[in-house]
Amino acid sequence: MTHTLIKKYALGLFVLVLMFSLASCYDDGYEEFVPPSGNVNNIQPNTLFTTSLDSDNTLTVVFRSYSTDAVSYQWDFGDGNSSTEADPDYTYATGGLYTVTLTTISSDGLEATATADVSPIFVDFDFTTLDSQVTFNNLTSGASSLEWDFGDGTIVEWELEDTEQDPDFNPVHGYLTEDTFQATLTATDFLGRAFSVTKSIEGLVLSTVPNFTFSVSSLTVQFTDDSLLAVTHSWDFGDGNTSNEVNPTHTYAAPGAYDVTLTTTNEAGVARNITISVPVGGVTPTFPAVIQNGDMETYPTSENNNNDLVDAWTVDPDNSFNNGSPTPFNFWRNDDLEGWVSTPANNGGTGTTDKGSSSGTDAQSAGGTSGRSLKFDSSGERAYQPFEVELGVEGYTISAFVKTETTPIGDVEGTFYILSGEPAGDNELPGLTLASQQVISNDINTWQQITFSFNADATFSFPQSRVDENTDDILVSTDQKFVIFYFVPTNTVTGTNEVFLTDVVINTPGF
Known part of the structure; x- marks a missing residue:
């Protein structure tokens, strides 16, 4: 018994020693596991940032970055300056529209970028007064548009395209009472945000x-x-003669356009003056006036696109034709009038666009030449075209064909106007009208020819900014004088009582 137990014990001990030896050999070759660091899968990191204007200084933009695994930052502020801060506050020297780029580098050396537009702006003005005349000095930078509210019901608007040389950027305003007024300048930045300053x-x-008005009869005014x-x-x-009368009559020696100046003084002896060009005796024209696309069928491009046809008769012509070529008509766009006539409350309640359309099915055939016409089917649509004239020329004659589908005999189908300036709405027509002619229906759904005359007693010119826009249009100088052809269809016009206009012709005396 004793001998057997000893043998079993010895065998078990041998096995334990052998196992320990093997385990010792295995442990000696073991290295501790260390998890890998960094971007082992080469996943591209992201970077992004937010922007906001500092409420105390709107030229300062607050940048805040939200980036993945970024160890370095490179900001390009779009004005030639940069920063390596993570979250910089940057103040621009002048307002404007800038594209900002943030580039970050991750711990593995991978690069990520993000961009955003910012529009810092500075809004302020000061002013000087001379009696009741106030000259405003605009200190604003970074505005895409401005609105001056002088506090007396008068508002003046300015757009970037007008340039800072436009008088509406630094306006001069005359107040009519001695009250205290709150003048407000509202500037809109390039991202559509408005900021105001009131003084x-x-x-x-x-x-x-x-101010004065005048009437001319031959050489006598x-x-x-x-x-x-x-x-x-x-x-x-303007011819070397003067008068101190309140309402003088003066006879000139020769025809021409004379610059007449009236200077008045108030009780305090403070003087003001105004100068108006007065055409006398009928000026002999040197060129014929031209109506663009008066037959409504002169296609401006080879695509024969109907939308292109009506551009010459639009309050706000397109920037380009259907084939991408620039339109020669866009220089006369009138955004204020477009907004006014496109508002149903201003036009009888059915019009939401200023633009008529082209019709070939209702073409003029009663004595005219056109194969097409300009069609109005809502009360906001207008025919609008500035054309060049010469100040002082008497006896320009306009003829045109008009018809409506259902206007009763004796009712008004529409009204023609020749205007001496650009209206912001139909409510301004009385002060700008050189001539007007109502069209009274003489038969249902029948063409009738209307003829009327006007004298170029007053004109307007387009600013240099419009002259510079396009070298291929008829506007080449601020010295060119224009009037506006304007047709207002009846406010009963609808899709079932459409109004049609075509064959608009202008005759210049002597041509």
Whole structure:
């Protein structure tokens, strides 16, 4: 018994020693596992950032980055300056539209970028007063548009395309009372955000406001004073003659356009003046006036696109034709009028667009030449075209063909206007109208020809910014004088009582 137990014990001990030896050999070759670090799968890191304007200084942009595994930052602020901070606050020297780029490097050396547009802006103005005339000095930078509210019901708007040389950027405004007014300048940045500054205009001394109207008969002109608070009057007729009468009559020696200046003074002896060009005796024209696409069928491109056809008769012509070529008509766009006539409350309630369409099925055939017409089927649509004339020329004649589908005999089908300036709405037509002619229905769904004349007693010119836009249009100089052909269809126009216009012709005396 004893001998057997000893043998079993010895055998078990041998096995344990052998196992320990093997385990010792295995442990000696073991290395501890260390998990890998960094971007082992080469996953591209992301970078992004937010922007906001500092409420205390709108030229300062607050940048905050939200990036994956970024160990370095490189900001390009779009104005030539940069930063390596993670979250910089950067102040621009001038307002404007800038594209900002953030580049980050991850711990593995991988690069990520993000971009965003920022529009810092500075809005402020100061002013000087001379009696009741206030000259505003605009200190704003970075604005895409401006609105001046002078606090007396008068508002002036400015757009970037007008340039800072436009008088509406630094306006001069005359107040008509000595009250204190709150003048507000509202500037809109390039991202559509509006910022306003308001200042009190006080200490005004009421001043005279000179103005006059006139009527011409051959070489004789009757002047009518229309001034405010005028105690004395001094007229300079532009030909070397003068008068101190309130409402003088003056006969010129020769035809021409004369710059007449009226200077008035108030009770305090402060003088103001106004100069108006007065055409006398009928100026002999040197070129014929031209109506663009008067037959409504002159296709401007080879694509024969109907939308292109009506561009010459639109309040806001397209920037380009259907084939991508620039339109020669866009220089006369009138955004204010487009907004006014496209508002149903202003046009009888059915119009939401200023633009008529082309019709070939209702073409003029009663004595005209056109194969197409301009069609109006809502009350906001207009025919609008500025054309060049010469100031002082008398006896321009317009003829056109008009018809409506169902307007009763004796009712108005529409009204033609020749305007001496650009209206912001139909409510301004009375002060700009050189001539007007109603179209009275004389038969249902029948073409009738309307003829009327006008004298170019007043004109307007386009600013240099419009001249510079396109070298291929008829606008080449700020010296060119324009009037506007404007047709307002009856406000009963609908899809079942459409109005059609075609064969618009202008005749210039002597041509």
